[in-house]
Amino acid sequence: MLILNLGLNALVTGVVQGCIYALVALGLAVTFGLLHVPNVAHPAMVTGGSYAVVVTNNWYEIDPLVAGVLWTVPFYVLGVVLYEFYARSFESRGRGSSLQALTLFFGISLIIEVGLVVAFGTEQQSVNAGYVGHSLALGLVVIPYRFLIPAALAPVIILLLWLYLTRTNTGLAIRAVAYEERALQICGRNPAAIKRHAFGIAMALAVLAGAALAVTATVDPFAGRSQLGRVFAIVVLAGMGTIPGTLAAAILIGVAESLVMAFLSPSWAPGVAFAILLATLGLRPNGLFGASR
Amino acid sequence: MRMPLFIALAALLIAGGFLLPQIVPNPFYFYAGYVVLQYVAIATGWNILGGYAGYTNFGASAFFGAGAYMAALLFKAFGASLLLQLLGAGCVGIILGVVTGYLTLRIQGIYFAIATVALVVVLETAVHATDYLGGAAGLPLLLPPPPAWFGGQPQYVFFVMLALAVSAVVAARWIEISWIGRSLRAIRASEPAAECSGVPTLKLKLLACAVSGCIMSMAGAPYPSYSSYVDPASAFSLTISLNALAMPLIGGTQSWLGPVIGALLMATVQQIATVTISSELNILAVGLVLIAFVVLAPDGLLGLGLFRRRQVS
Numbered sequence: 001m002l003i004l005n006l007g008l009n010a011l012v013t014g015v016v017q018g019c020i021y022a023l024v025a026l027g028l029a030v031t032f033g034l035l036h037v038p039n040v041a042h043p044a045m046v047t048g049g050s051y052a053v054v055v056t057n058n059w060y061e062i063d064p065l066v067a068g069v070l071w072t073v074p075f076y077v078l079g080v081v082l083y084e085f086y087a088r089s090f091e092s093r094g095r096g097s098s099l100q101a102l103t104l105f106f107g108i109s110l111i112i113e114v115g116l117v118v119a120f121g122t123e124q125q126s127v128n129a130g131y132v133g134h135s136l137a138l139g140l141v142v143i144p145y146r147f148l149i150p151a152a153l154a155p156v157i158i159l160l161l162w163l164y165l166t167r168t169n170t171g172l173a174i175r176a177v178a179y180e181e182r183a184l185q186i187c188g189r190n191p192a193a194i195k196r197h198a199f200g201i202a203m204a205l206a207v208l209a210g211a212a213l214a215v216t217a218t219v220d221p222f223a224g225r226s227q228l229g230r231v232f233a234i235v236v237l238a239g240m241g242t243i244p245g246t247l248a249a250a251i252l253i254g255v256a257e258s259l260v261m262a263f264l265s266p267s268w269a270p271g272v273a274f275a276i277l278l279a280t281l282g283l284r285p286n287g288l289f290g291a292s293r
Numbered sequence: 294m295r296m297p298l299f300i301a302l303a304a305l306l307i308a309g310g311f312l313l314p315q316i317v318p319n320p321f322y323f324y325a326g327y328v329v330l331q332y333v334a335i336a337t338g339w340n341i342l343g344g345y346a347g348y349t350n351f352g353a354s355a356f357f358g359a360g361a362y363m364a365a366l367l368f369k370a371f372g373a374s375l376l377l378q379l380l381g382a383g384c385v386g387i388i389l390g391v392v393t394g395y396l397t398l399r400i401q402g403i404y405f406a407i408a409t410v411a412l413v414v415v416l417e418t419a420v421h422a423t424d425y426l427g428g429a430a431g432l433p434l435l436l437p438p439p440p441a442w443f444g445g446q447p448q449y450v451f452f453v454m455l456a457l458a459v460s461a462v463v464a465a466r467w468i469e470i471s472w473i474g475r476s477l478r479a480i481r482a483s484e485p486a487a488e489c490s491g492v493p494t495l496k497l498k499l500l501a502c503a504v505s506g507c508i509m510s511m512a513g514a515p516y517p518s519y520s521s522y523v524d525p526a527s528a529f530s531l532t533i534s535l536n537a538l539a540m541p542l543i544g545g546t547q548s549w550l551g552p553v554i555g556a557l558l559m560a561t562v563q564q565i566a567t568v569t570i571s572s573e574l575n576i577l578a579v580g581l582v583l584i585a586f587v588v589l590a591p592d593g594l595l596g597l598g599l600f601r602r603r604q605v606s
Contacts (some may be wrong), residue, residue, distance in 0.1 A: 038403045039411070040351075089588040094454050099349045102406050103587045104543065106351060110535065110580035229411030236404070267422035274411040278396045281404055 005140050012141045017153035018254025022158060022247045023114025023212050024227055025234040027205035028187045033241040034200055038102050038249075042190035042226030044109035045203060049075065049210025050125075051116055057127040057214075062127035063125040065153065079203025080196045082108075085194060095228075109224065116221035124218035132215070150212035151246070156192040156249065157208060161201075162243045174198045175241070226270060233277035239287025249288060250261060252276075256265060299466060303459045310455040314448040316479030323451035327519055329560040330451070331512055334458040335533065336540035336552035337465045337507030342390075342501045343538070344546030346472055347481035348398065352409030353537030355416050357507050358528035359385050360513030364419060365432055365523045369425075372437075375518055377455060382514035383507045390506025391499055398498050419531040431524025434517050450519045457515075461508045465551040468504065475502055509537070532576060536560070539583045554594060 024046055049071065052281040090101055107291040131145040165171035173194045176184050181191045215221060234253055238245035257272045280287065314323070336352055342348050360382035367373040367381045395414060396401050397405040421429050437447035468474050477486035477499050517523040536559065544555025559579070566575055590597055 039408070040407070099343075099347055100587050100591055102349050102351075102403065102537065104584060106538070107580045107584040107587065110576060111584075112532075114573050114577040114580065118577070165342045226414060229407065229414055232411075234405045265422065267418060269414045274408075274415050277411065278408065281408075282396050 006262050007141065007259075010258045012191065013147075014141060014255030014258035015251055016143060016147045016254070017258060018251030019154035019247070020147070020209075020212050021234060021254050022250035023150070023154045023205075024209040025156065025246055025250055026161065026167050026243075027182075027202035027209065028072040028231050029235050029241070029243060030167040030198055030202040030205065031121060031247045033235050033246075034174060034178060035195055036240075037083075037199070039105050039202070040102060040228065041105040041109035041112065041204070042206060043110040043227040044226065045206040045224075046210045047219060047221065047224040049207030050208075050214040050223070051221075052207060053211040053214045053264060054125045054127055054219060058131070061128070061140070064129055064211050064215050065150065068208050069215075071207045071211075075203040075207040076200040079200035083196045087195070089291075093191065098222055103217070107289065113221050113224070120221070122220060124220050125214075126218045127214050129215065143280060146215050150215050153208075153212060157205070158243060158247050162255035165243060169203075170194070170197065174201075214239060221226040229270075229277060230273040233273040233280070237280045237287055239289045242287070244262075245287065245289030296467065296470070300463060303463050307456050307459050310452050314443050314445075314452070320445050320447040323445075323447040325452050325564045327447065327451045327515075328455040329557060329590045330458045330563060331516075332536055332560040333553055334454065334461045334512035335509055335537045336457070336544075336556040337461045338505050339514065339537040340505075340541040340546055340549070340552040341465055341468060341508070342498075342505035344497055344541050344551065345469065345477040345481065346501045348498065348501075348591060349406045349538070350409045350505070351406050351534055351538065352411075352413045353509055354410065354529045354531065354533035355412040356386050356389060356509035357513035357533050358391055358413075358420070358525070359416055361508030361516040361523050361528045362426055363510070364514040366426065368434060368517065369402040369432070374439045375515065377456070378518075379453075379511050379514045381508045385505045386506035386508070386510025388506075388545040389510070390502035390504075394499050394502035398502070398599060399495060412460075413529050413534065417525050420529075427524070429525060431522055432517075433522045433525075436518055436521050446518070446521075453515050453518075454512075457511055461512075462549055464504070464508070465552075469549050473497065473500065496557065503523075532572070535576065535579055535583075536563075539579050539586075541593070542583065543586050543593055545593030548595065549594065551593050551595050558594075565592060 024043070028042045031037045033043065048069070052071050052075075053064050053067045055065045056062055056071070060067075062070070086101070086104065089104065094113070129146075131149060133144075133146070135144045136143050136148055160271060165175055173184060173187075173189045174197070177191050177194045177198070184191050184194070210219075213223070230253065234246060234250045237253065238249035253273055253276055256276065257269045260272050261269045317323075333359065337355055339350060340358075343350055363382045363385045364378035365376075367378050371377075373381070389412070393408055397408045397581065420426050426432055436446065439446050443449040443452060468477075475485065476492045479490065479492050480494050480497065484494055513528065516528065536556075540559050541552040542553035542555070543559060544553065545551030563575060563579075566578075586593065
């Protein structure tokens with residue numbers, strides 16, 4: 001009975017955690033999965049988003065998730081500017097190797113992290129909201145609202161993004177741009193503008209994920225570091241560029257982690273995503289839901 | 294310069310290092326010089342895979358930390374000498390490099406890079422979870438006294454690190470001018486073309502992973518002897534990963550000289566700067582310099598023509 005209880009709770013926690021992971025991985029699914037830009041700075045951007053949300057929440061007492069939605073606009077603009085910088089540095093000169101792009105984003109993530117340390121110090125920051133500290137009890141299963149509410153947000157955002165990418169013209173263009181830039185040009189769309197737009201969307205998603213993370217737990221400047229392996233594992237496991245697959249893969253990893261945490265030892269949990277990433281690359285490089293390349 | 298002459302010069306440099314404790318009395322110079330040489334070894338090791346073959350390793354500290362902990366483990370369990378610790382650390386580096394490389398290098402370089410980032414997290418977690426290695430608190434070591442000739446522990450580890458760094462540079466230069474270096478450059482330029490021309494790409498990439506990992510882990514092995522203490526936060530520190538990447542890129546990744554120049558320059562500046570500025574600002578400065586070089590001078594200082602030299606072929 002105890003095992004059942006423990007297992008059931010671990011399963012539910014895993015699904016809830018997985019939804020939040022999916023939110024964090026979503027921006028990367030756009031930049032890395034659709035645009036093929038190796039944005040290793042994405043988790044650091046999410047952490048930056050968390051700080052933006054924490055600061056607005058503490059100063060103006062706006063609900064953190066609402067603050068996250070408000071911040072999407074400045075972050076979108078920031079993403080557009082950042083992509084323009086990246087494109088001018090590499091892609092337009094036609095000598096952009098992925099090594100240099102990786103290094104650039106690695107440097108950007110360092111600057112974000114150290115900038116946060118300099119501005120706010122290394123101590124943990126947290127948000128205030130009415131639902132933090134309460135839990136929903138369903139029979140044997142207990143879920144704190146601070147997990148449940150951000151997790152419920154994830155499927156909504158993923159559905160909206162998926163509808164945008166499959167039902168609108170611009171969405172189709174984003175999905176096409178990495179594969180056939182010339183064809184897109186012939187259809188009358190500017191590939192550079194499409195990529196800028198997509199990168200802006202990814203940054204806006206980063207701040208939404210940052211808001212979700214800020215609600216679930218305290219944040220510190222280096223929080224992104226532990227997410228990096230996990231978000232890439234999710235994107236690769238899902239298969240490059242599948243948005244609904246991201247949610248499924250994230251839930252899979254969330255459940256695997258929480259089962260390991262419940263039945264083996266919490267200290268091994270960070271290795272789970274890494275092991276899954278390596279296993280996926282070794283056995284099924286196209287991911288679970290990806291089309292073969 | 295021919296290889297025998299180069300090796301003779303390298304041997305002369307090591308011999309000079311052997312005599313240095315008799316000439317320079319102040320142990321601080323050995324203390325600071327050790328760190329500079331450690332980065333020469335790490336940057337040289339990193340460059341064999343990152344520079345010649347073009348595969349970025351973001352997790353140099355995983356190899357460094359694994360080497361340091363292997364050395365500490367060998368010492369704690371068997372009281373092994375520093376030489377044995379170095380060999381043990383080298384073996385760990387080879388195994389780590391080959392396993393990570395085998396699992397990720399078959400697909401795309403980017404996955405290797407991500408795997409190396411995750412490797413740091415996983416190894417650090419593993420050390421945290423292992424009580425025998427001291428966990429998060431670290432492991433103090435009661436070291437045997439150094440050989441009398443050197444006069445003190447800093448001088449002794451300085452000499453060991455000098456020998457290691459010089460050997461690493463010799464190995465890197467040999468790889469660069471041999472057929473292995475030519476093949477790795479071909480892989481860097483175009484992997485499919487190299488494969489079609491009969492270059493065994495996977496085998497050579499794995500070889501580069503092994504050599505690179507071996508050197509970086511061996512550079513970590515004297516660390517417990519240097520500080521008589523090892524803890525996860527400093528052994529798997531971000532600064533090491535960052536410097537391993539930044540130094541070759543700043544010096545120039547195409548030849549053995551690039552990482553040496555980059556490491557000597559940056560590590561010396563950092564040694565002077567850590568006395569005056571905080572470590573956060575240090576990381577920030579390195580990050581900014583790194584971005585500037587990647588964007589403006591992708592071939593490093595050597596590419597700028599400041600150190601114009603004959604093409605090795």
